Amino acid sequence: MIEFREDQPKWQQVAQAIRERIAAGAYRPGSRVPSENDLMQEFGIARMTAHKVMRALREEGAIYTVRGMGSFVSPPGGTEPPVVHTS
Amino acid sequence: MIEFREDQPKWQQVAQAIRERIAAGAYRPGSRVPSENDLMQEFGIARMTAHKVMRALREEGAIYTVRGMGSFVSPPGGTEPPVVHTS
DNA sequence: AGATATTTGTTCGTATGTATC
DNA sequence: GGATACATACGAACAAATATC
Numbered sequence: 001m002i003e004f005r006e007d008q009p010k011w012q013q014v015a016q017a018i019r020e021r022i023a024a025g026a027y028r029p030g031s032r033v034p035s036e037n038d039l040m041q042e043f044g045i046a047r048m049t050a051h052k053v054m055r056a057l058r059e060e061g062a063i064y065t066v067r068g069m070g071s072f073v074s075p076p077g078g079t080e081p082p083v084v085h086t087s
Numbered sequence: 088m089i090e091f092r093e094d095q096p097k098w099q100q101v102a103q104a105i106r107e108r109i110a111a112g113a114y115r116p117g118s119r120v121p122s123e124n125d126l127m128q129e130f131g132i133a134r135m136t137a138h139k140v141m142r143a144l145r146e147e148g149a150i151y152t153v154r155g156m157g158s159f160v161s162p163p164g165g166t167e168p169p170v171v172h173t174s
Numbered sequence: 175a176g177a178t179a180t181t182t183g184t185t186c187g188t189a190t191g192t193a194t195c
Numbered sequence: 196g197g198a199t200a201c202a203t204a205c206g207a208a209c210a211a212a213t214a215t216c
Contacts, residue, residue, distance in 0.1 A: 009203060035181060046205045051182080067182045068213035096199060122185060133201045138186080154186045155208035 002043055011052045014043050018053065022062060022073055029075045033063055089130055098139040101130050105140065109149060109160055116162045120150055 002017060004010055018033065027033050034042065039050035054071055057063045065071040089104060091097055105120065114120050121129065126137035141158055144150045152158040 011203080037181075048206085049204060051184095052203095054182085065182070066213080067211070068180075070181060070213095098199080124184075135202085136200060138188095139199090141186085152186070153209090155184080155210080157185060 010043075010045055011049050011056070014039065014045065014050070015053045015056050017043075018057060019062060027073050029073045032070045032072050035070050097130075097132055098136050098143070101126060101132065101137070102140045102143050104130075105144060106149060114160050116160045119157045119159055122157050 002013060004013060018027075021027050022033075036047055036050040036054060039045060039053060040047055043050075054063065054065065058065055058071070061074055063071045064074055089100060091100055105114075108114050109120075123134055123137040123141060126132065126140060127134055130137075141150065141152065145152055145158070148161055150158045151161055
């Protein structure tokens with residue numbers, strides 16, 4: 001759990017926590033990151049706040065998202081299209 | 088986009104813009120009007136300001152709103168309850 | 175085929191805090 | 196004090212995509 005500081009928005013602090021886990025290799029390229037529901041539970045935040053976190057990470061290219069599936073760590077390169085199972 | 092005047096609140100100017108579009112028939116009775124998010128984007132305003140716009144239009148009967156769905160142009164009569172699709 | 179659960183996308187409703195005028 | 200305007204953050208509801216059973 002995080003002790004939220006007063007001087008920075010929750011959504012930024014959570015986003016930073018996820019960034020650090022990716023950088024540390026806790027979440028590896030192509031693997032799923034916690035769902036918005038997971039983030040709600042773990043950090044005690046509202047779903048819209050979790051959504052804002054994921055949107056920020058998505059916009060900076062750290063993750064990509066598939067509706068109904070979840071979000072995944074982007075490959076090191078950065079912009080390769082996600083592997084979508086079409087079978 | 089709008090060039091906001093200094094002599095009048097933003098939320099009133101945006102509300103007037105929407106009123107004019109309804110009057111002009113750009114938004115027809117029963118059809119959806121732009122969401123608060125749309126208004127944020129188009130006019131470059133905060134969500135709370137967009138909300139204030141919609142509340143004003145709702146209170147004067149120009150639109151009606153359904154949570155989770157959006158806002159819609161009121162029928163010409165004025166105060167008939169909205170048609171909800173239950174099928 | 176159908177039902178259910180999970181997950182993300184989007185919508186509105188509300189409250190609080192900050193800053194400015 | 197009041198009104199405006201912004202950002203943050205909570206809640207609630209509806210929608211659509213995906214997966215599983």
